[in-house]
Amino acid sequence: MKIIAVTACPTGIAHTYMAAARLEAVAKNFGHEIKVETQGAMGIENKLTDTDIRQAKVAIFAIDIEIEGRERFNGVNIIQVPLQEALKNPEGIFRKIQH
Amino acid sequence: MSPNLSSTSLQFVFTCPLLAGMHARPASHFATLANSFISECTLTNLRNNNEGNAKSVLSIISLDIRQGDNCLVQINGADEQFGYTSLRNFTEHVLPTCDVPLAKSPSTKPFSLPRILQQVGVACYSGSAASPGVGRGKVVFLNSVSLSHAAISHDATDPKEELQRLKRALRNVRDNIREELTRSGSQTRDVLQAELALLDDVLFAERLAHQVNNDKSAAQAVLETGKFFADLLRHSDSEYIRERAADVEEIAAHLLSEICGKDLPKTVITLHEPSVVVADTLAPRQFLKLDRHFLKGIVLEYAGANSHALILARSYGVPAVVGVKHTKSLLSTGQAIVVDANRGLLFPELLPAVERFYAREVRTLSRQTEILKASASSPAITRDGINLDVGANASAQDEAILAFGNGADGIGLFRTEMLFMEARPPSEKEQVAVYEQVLKAASGKPVIIRTFDLGGDKAVPYLGLAPEENPFLGLRGVRLYATQRDLLQVQLRAILRASVFGDVHILIPMVSCLEEVLAFKQQLKAAKEDLRSQNTVFREDIPIGIMLEVPAAAFSLYQLRNEVDFFSVGTNDLAQYFFAADRGNPNVSKLSNQSSPSFIRLLKRIIDEVGAADKWVGICGDMASDAKYLPLFLGLGLDEISLPVVNIPKIKSIVRTYSASACRSLVDEMLLSSDADINHLLASAEQTCSSHPLLSEELMILDSDSNNKEEAMQEFIDLLRNAGRTSDPEKLEEALWSRELVYSTGLGFGFATPHCKTDAINASSIIVLKFTQPIDWGAVDALGVRMVIGMAARATQNGGNHMQVFSVLARKLMTDDFRKQLLAIDDSATLLSYLSEQLNLGLK
Numbered sequence: 023m024k025i026i027a028v029t030a031c032p033t034g035i036a037h038t039y040m041a042a043a044r045l046e047a048v049a050k051n052f053g054h055e056i057k058v059e060t061q062g063a064m065g066i067e068n069k070l071t072d073t074d075i076r077q078a079k080v081a082i083f084a085i086d087i088e089i090e091g092r093e094r095f096n097g098v099n100i101i102q103v104p105l106q107e108a109l110k111n112p113e114g115i116f117r118k119i120q121h
Numbered sequence: 122m123s124p125n126l127s128s129t130s131l132q133f134v135f136t137c138p139l140l141a142g143m144h145a146r147p148a149s150h151f152a153t154l155a156n157s158f159i160s161e162c163t164l165t166n167l168r169n170n171n172e173g174n175a176k177s178v179l180s181i182i183s184l185d186i187r188q189g190d191n192c193l194v195q196i197n198g199a200d201e202q203f204g205y206t207s208l209r210n211f212t213e214h215v216l217p218t219c220d221v222p223l224a225k226s227p228s229t230k231p232f233s234l235p236r237i238l239q240q241v242g243v244a245c246y247s248g249s250a251a252s253p254g255v256g257r258g259k260v261v262f263l264n265s266v267s268l269s270h271a272a273i274s275h276d277a278t279d280p281k282e283e284l285q286r287l288k289r290a291l292r293n294v295r296d297n298i299r300e301e302l303t304r305s306g307s308q309t310r311d312v313l314q315a316e317l318a319l320l321d322d323v324l325f326a327e328r329l330a331h332q333v334n335n336d337k338s339a340a341q342a343v344l345e346t347g348k349f350f351a352d353l354l355r356h357s358d359s360e361y362i363r364e365r366a367a368d369v370e371e372i373a374a375h376l377l378s379e380i381c382g383k384d385l386p387k388t389v390i391t392l393h394e395p396s397v398v399v400a401d402t403l404a405p406r407q408f409l410k411l412d413r414h415f416l417k418g419i420v421l422e423y424a425g426a427n428s429h430a431l432i433l434a435r436s437y438g439v440p441a442v443v444g445v446k447h448t449k450s451l452l453s454t455g456q457a458i459v460v461d462a463n464r465g466l467l468f469p470e471l472l473p474a475v476e477r478f479y480a481r482e483v484r485t486l487s488r489q490t491e492i493l494k495a496s497a498s499s500p501a502i503t504r505d506g507i508n509l510d511v512g513a514n515a516s517a518q519d520e521a522i523l524a525f526g527n528g529a530d531g532i533g534l535f536r537t538e539m540l541f542m543e544a545r546p547p548s549e550k551e552q553v554a555v556y557e558q559v560l561k562a563a564s565g566k567p568v569i570i571r572t573f574d575l576g577g578d579k580a581v582p583y584l585g586l587a588p589e590e591n592p593f594l595g596l597r598g599v600r601l602y603a604t605q606r607d608l609l610q611v612q613l614r615a616i617l618r619a620s621v622f623g624d625v626h627i628l629i630p631m632v633s634c635l636e637e638v639l640a641f642k643q644q645l646k647a648a649k650e651d652l653r654s655q656n657t658v659f660r661e662d663i664p665i666g667i668m669l670e671v672p673a674a675a676f677s678l679y680q681l682r683n684e685v686d687f688f689s690v691g692t693n694d695l696a697q698y699f700f701a702a703d704r705g706n707p708n709v710s711k712l713s714n715q716s717s718p719s720f721i722r723l724l725k726r727i728i729d730e731v732g733a734a735d736k737w738v739g740i741c742g743d744m745a746s747d748a749k750y751l752p753l754f755l756g757l758g759l760d761e762i763s764l765p766v767v768n769i770p771k772i773k774s775i776v777r778t779y780s781a782s783a784c785r786s787l788v789d790e791m792l793l794s795s796d797a798d799i800n801h802l803l804a805s806a807e808q809t810c811s812s813h814p815l816l817s818e819e820l821m822i823l824d825s826d827s828n829n830k831e832e833a834m835q836e837f838i839d840l841l842r843n844a845g846r847t848s849d850p851e852k853l854e855e856a857l858w859s860r861e862l863v864y865s866t867g868l869g870f871g872f873a874t875p876h877c878k879t880d881a882i883n884a885s886s887i888i889v890l891k892f893t894q895p896i897d898w899g900a901v902d903a904l905g906v907r908m909v910i911g912m913a914a915r916a917t918q919n920g921g922n923h924m925q926v927f928s929v930l931a932r933k934l935m936t937d938d939f940r941k942q943l944l945a946i947d948d949s950a951t952l953l954s955y956l957s958e959q960l961n962l963g964l965k
Contacts, residue, residue: 039931
């Protein structure tokens, strides 16, 4: 399954990237293809393109703050969780997607 | 009282320019001058129409003259013209330079108990922090010096006898203070000199004599006079002047104990063990008598920030908390307490949590001092290998000795004026003794002795100088030497005699042209011949340097550099003469701008021309101790700076973070910039020209004994504090905890990543803590934390890729391998190289 994700935490120094790394690793275990956009202290990185968004079945928002460019995801199936969830129980997020 | 306008007197009005008002120092200058002529002299504050005798410090102080007050000076008598000119000169030229930086009244910031202690719930009393530090000791109560409790059982005998008794007491106390003066550092000296001025005050003396002549005993006279003046000062509107009441009372008490032949009840105590002295108020002399080896802290009910005792406490580094009420009922003698004078807190019980917290705090503070001191003695070398000599400015032996303990590379400026500011000039023998001590303390490092720089604002009675219309452009420094041949000969012979004890250099003040240097060298030659004829040994090869304070000298370097060996730029005077603007005059002080393109060009010219002749040049003005200018000095290629002793370790450590080549580019840019741009370039130089590595062994503790999150966070902050990376640990703490409280930074697997983004730090940093026992961190997997990888990002750090590195580090922490490695490595050097490699940080 093609999955996209956005991570963003309050200071944008650590958790944004930790969550991204975690989602990438767990998605691989589940056999999904994932692209994670980070919105941290360095701004937007690994930005999701319109094509990425169009092709994705589902978008995971693991965020603690409002993200930039939410309108890009209009019409996409979004699962939004607190960022901590991506560290605590990333598997749970993917299991939810599979259902 | 209305001003008594006499038609025969000379008079003028001046406006008090001093922020602190007419405080003790300018008042004593004023009174000294007024006493140098015989005409009567009154001073009237036109705001409140208070009139006083201008020959009395007490009287001047009690006029309550504040900044902006118009004051009338009236001189009436035989030499009134002389009095008029000298006082007018003084109020116009010298008075504006007499301001003192007033210490801020202790902040009444709401009481903040350290987070760790808050949670344990310990008893604590709050006051205001008045002299920073943390101390622990047993309570010793000290009676305050108070005249109201002094029991005087001395009946008056014959007035003549009482007068004798009084005079003897005055003489003994005066000698006592003078004797102490010779052993004192500059801070103590100011306090002691203020006391001397009180003793010599004409009003004080008059009132004492008047009492005795009216059949009072000497003791009664002192008691009454002391009370009278203390009350007078205590009713002033100015906090600074109210503080002086304590000084008067102490002097009176001191006189009383001389007269009565014993100390007043227990105002002086001997400490036998680590102690915290608790008192209502503390007088300066009481402070000086306390054994500082055992004095661990001071707690006072009442004291303003400018009380002399607190000024002394700060200069000796004794922690002090003031404004703690009811100490006598709250504490008892011998009780062990902790004084936290950084936060203004007092802990009456030594609970284990308090003990542990402060033991750690004391360890941190002493480690910080150790780190600074340990590195202070090594040279200040920039990251790209350029050396900047950092010398000390000193004017007394003890300051010089302290300088070498603080890592001075030499004495860059030994001022000798202090020796000459007495009633008579110092003898050759007295001078040799001073220079010898300084040279011995230097143990081979250079000591630059500046020959006496008198005149200008430093008039001494025995020179017999006529008042000048404009003393700063008059007979001062080297210009006096032609007429003061004998005085100079004595000093030169003293320096030559002392030269066998070390590497002495001679510095000539206020040179404006070549002829002055040649004449000086003739004088030196004469002094040498004199000694040779007496078969006295001295060093022949003493280097000679000149002060660069007069712009003309800076443009005569092509000649001067052939005659002298080194140069020392006195930036205060050089700027004043270069811009023709008095720094002490608020209307024009802005013009005297040391970071303007013109002044930078002047400095560049000096440094380039001196360097071309292979001679060296240093800076000994205030500019040298301002860290802001370091990139300028390094970029210009300055050889040496000389500054107050206390700033040396800090300045040296900052030099080491800079790259001289980056500073050179910065200066190139400055030379083409406007004033505003230069200030901006200087302000951002810490970010553009200096760097602290993200990773460093000094930011790691791999055997931390922290046993909870609060302690670990405190350790995080302390590491940054010790590394000189934060000047605002409280703000840092707030930033760390405000992030932590959103949700725990415990990321699971036994790791936590506390982090923050703030300008409370001056460089982004990675902190590593490894705990001897796991700590509950509220982590996502509820496991105890064994290792902290902390990240402190500077909010506005330009350049560098620290944010990039942090993101890589964060991602890596999600991999098993990386975490396993981190847990496996036990020494900081290996951990440093592992992390550097993993994060692609080339190790320099």
